[in-house]
Amino acid sequence: MGAVALDHLPEPDRLEVAFAGRSNVGKSSLINALTNQKGLARASGEPGRTRELNFFNVEGGDLRIVDLPGYGYAKAPKPVVEKWTRLTKAFLRGRVNLKRVYLLIDSRHGLKDVDLKIMDVFDEAAVSYQVVLTKTDKIKPPAVKRLIGETGEKIARRPAAFPRVIATSSAKQDGVDQLRAEIVALLPDMG
Numbered sequence: 001m002g003a004v005a006l007d008h009l010p011e012p013d014r015l016e017v018a019f020a021g022r023s024n025v026g027k028s029s030l031i032n033a034l035t036n037q038k039g040l041a042r043a044s045g046e047p048g049r050t051r052e053l054n055f056f057n058v059e060g061g062d063l064r065i066v067d068l069p070g071y072g073y074a075k076a077p078k079p080v081v082e083k084w085t086r087l088t089k090a091f092l093r094g095r096v097n098l099k100r101v102y103l104l105i106d107s108r109h110g111l112k113d114v115d116l117k118i119m120d121v122f123d124e125a126a127v128s129y130q131v132v133l134t135k136t137d138k139i140k141p142p143a144v145k146r147l148i149g150e151t152g153e154k155i156a157r158r159p160a161a162f163p164r165v166i167a168t169s170s171a172k173q174d175g176v177d178q179l180r181a182e183i184v185a186l187l188p189d190m191g
């Protein structure tokens with residue numbers, strides 16, 4: 001389902017993990033890769049397409065995945081950007097069953113100012129988050145290794161950041177099983 005306003009959210013009746021990141025970073029593709037359901041999260045080649053919060057129930061009803069709207073899409077009109085930001089912030093602050101946000105970062109670009117601003121929001125709201133590099137197939141393996149190290153250093157002193165950085169490629173399925181296992185480990189009866 002797609003929820004357009006915060007009064008139409010699903011009941012907080014199960015744990016949720018959310019996927020956040022700049023427009024076009026690969027959120028929908030990674031959700032598709034994790035859930036093996038092609039087309040489910042509407043991956044698109046058109047930046048800024050997922051404008052609503054989208055919810056997917058997975059793992060036999062114990063977990064819900066939230067596909068957050070992309071931020072930092074330069075071509076979106078300003079009022080639209082502001083609306084996304086307000087909606088997303090309100091969701092992150094108020095969602096009691098939200099276990100973790102995966103903050104997706106394009107391997108080709110690394111952390112941008114807008115990502116740091118979003119991390120500030122998470123840190124201030126004490127929303128636990130973890131950085132996930134996407135599209136690692138687009139850069140060489142040594143560059144991936146270097147980026148993991150650099151990114152880890154940049155987030156080291158952030159209070160709500162999970163220290164380990166995960167590297168993924170939805171296209172090659174790299175890191176997808178690892179990320180899925182980490183998500184499943186967040187569920188109460190899987191520890």
Ligand SMILES: Nc1nc2c(ncn2[C@@H]2O[C@H](COP(=O)(O)OP(=O)(O)OP(=O)(O)O)[C@@H](O)[C@H]2O)c(=O)[nH]1
Pocket residue numbers: 021022023024025026027028029030042043044045046047048049050069070071134135136137138168169170171172
């Ligand atoms: N090479 C490569 N391309 C990818 C990968 N993941 C996503 N893409 C491409 O990147 C583009 C954006 O992917 P989406 O999954 O739609 O990105 P998104 O973050 O959901 O985008 P918005 O919802 O618009 O914010 C698409 O053209 C994808 O095919 C990847 O692992 N490798």
Ligand SMILES: [Mg+2]
Pocket residue numbers: 027028029041042043044049050067
């Ligand atoms: Mg999307």
